[in-house]
Amino acid sequence: MPVLTQxxxxxxxxxxxxxxxxxxAGRALVAAGAVTDSYVDAMFAREKNLSTYMGNFLAIPHGTNEAKDEVLDSALVFIRTAQPIDWGGNEVRFVVGIAGKDGGHLEILSKIALIFSEEDEVEKLLAAPDAAAVYELLGSVNEE
Structure with a gap:
C-alpha cells in the first residue's frame, strides 16, 4: 500500500x-487510519523538544519514539500552505505529517529529504497548480 495517496x-x-x-497533519494521519489520537499529542511533544523544520520551506512534524506504539500503519500527509508559516523563525510552506510502522519512518524521511534537497523540485512543488500535480511530483515516496 502506498504511504502517500492523492x-x-x-x-x-x-x-x-x-x-x-x-x-x-495529525488529524489527517488519524483520518488515514495510520495513527491513534495519542500520536498527535506526541507530535507536539516532539516539536517542543526539537524543531521539525528541515530547510527549503519544509517541516516534518512526527511523534516521539515513545509514541511508536500509537502508529498503526505507515502514511504520509502533504500540506502546502497558501501563505508562509513562521516555524520558530523559519519560513515553512510545506508541512509533511509522517507516521512509519516498524521503523519505516526513516526510509520515508530520506525520500522526502531527497526531493527537498533539490531547489528545482521545491520550486516545482510551489508552482504546481493542484493536488494531482503535487502528487505526481512526490511519486518517488511510494517507490519500493
Whole structure:
C-alpha cells in the first residue's frame, strides 16, 4: 500500500500557525487510519523538544519514539500552505505529517529529504497548480 495517496495531498491550505499545522497533519494521519489520537499529542511533544523544520520551506512534524506504539500503519500527509508559516523563525510552506510502522519512518524521511534537497523540485512543488500535480511530483515516496 502506498504511504502517500492523492487524497492526502492538500494544496493552498489556509493554515497560518505552526500549532494549527501540526494539528491538521495529525488529524489527517488519524483520518488515514495510520495513527491513534495519542500520536498527535506526541507530535507536539516532539516539536517542543526539537524543531521539525528541515530547510527549503519544509517541516516534518512526527511523534516521539515513545509514541511508536500509537502508529498503526505507515502514511504520509502533504500540506502546502497558501501563505508562509513562521516555524520558530523559519519560513515553512510545506508541512509533511509522517507516521512509519516498524521503523519505516526513516526510509520515508530520506525520500522526502531527497526531493527537498533539490531547489528545482521545491520550486516545482510551489508552482504546481493542484493536488494531482503535487502528487505526481512526490511519486518517488511510494517507490519500493
Amino acid at each position: 487524497d492526502r495531498v492538500i494544496v493552498d491550505s489556509p493554515i497560518t500557525e505552526k500549532d494549527e499545522a501540526i494539528r491538521e
